[in-house]
Amino acid sequence: MDKICILGRDALPGSLALRGGESLRLTLVALPGVSCEGVLTLDLNGPGCQVDLAGLYLCRGDENVRLQIRVLHHAGLCHSRQLFKGIVGGTARADFDGLIRVDPDAQKTEAYQEAHTILLSDQARISARPQLEIYADDVVCSHGATAGFLDPDEQFYMRSRGIPEAEARRLQMLSFLSPVLERLPEDLQKEITDAL
């Protein structure tokens, strides 16, 4: 299943269960100007499931975006991969809560989670809580969360080529979001890039 879910517009089931061998590719999108919430629990109930989950949030006003993602590996030999990218500016606030849990029987699990946020203003807030609970011993798991600002070296490189500061910032945001952006259909990509 390959699905794109725009939070606050499309219905997101609170939980999804995958049987052995099933795969899921899901992209969650929080559009600019929309306060929204995405709560999702994925239960990987049989061996050999593949999960490719990504998310993008762009909130530069006074939005509140909350993501709570739980990926529960109940069976072995499943792969789950998560990538979340967000830009938070203005007085907006984003909360990312991500849990990977690997049950004792879920050997040979591979589970990754990354959540990266760029802050555009001093008043913007991000709270990231990546959590890993591993009860099996033969697994490969990792998680990482970062929060930072637009890279000044990158910006200087572009400006030194004559790209004006505002356009350089736009390209930097595009660059940052691109791994998730390129999963989306063109019209939705455009809606997001126009807002940058």
Added chain:
Amino acid sequence: MENLLEIHGLHAGIAEREILKGIDLAVRPGQVHAIMGPNGAGKSTLGAVLAGRPDYTVTAGSVRYRGKDLLAMAPEERSWEGLFLSFQYPIEIPGVSLTNFMKAALSARRKHAGLPELSPAEFLRLLREKMAFVQMKSDFASRSVNVGFSGGEKKRNEIFQMAMLDPTLSILDETDSGLDVDALRIVADGVNRLRRPDNAAIVITHYKRLLEYIVPDVVHILKDGRIVRTGGPELVDLIEEKGFSEIDG
């Protein structure tokens, strides 16, 4: 002839630490100047300050470029005025293709010059021509800027951008570092073919190697934030013979 660049008593540094301690330098159109010196002398700082890197602070002195106050300009304005810095460590920009990067750079520059935007066909023709100029494979155009490029490809990309922007003053910061002989030749050849009576280059380098391919008119030795010696190409051999530590003003 009027100087293209005139630096007087330039002091600059980063985070309270003074790196340039009084630089005087004048570059005329048609000239290639080499700036040599040991690690930490301030060579790269000079390039960065001239290009307007925001984290450096100028504490004293002046820089006139084509008769204008260079230090008062934003980095993009310096580029529009024809200044180009080839980075020692070119930056990777994932998700932004080299084509889109150059399109953004060129369209801003043309807008500033009051020229109409190039048509997509004209732009593509220019892009292809300049890529061929530095022997870059055409598939690089659609790849993200510098992402997955080898050291040599990154430097070649710098010279490609230089060719696209056709600068009046090019500053090449350690463009030779990390290059094998073949890549060095291609890069040097690109620089040489861009030489004209109305433009100039400052070549910052640690080694003699690059200067065998790009022959400078004037050589400066920079030590501890000051130019301690200025001479002709023969100075390069003196450095090779004696090392930087033996040379003083």
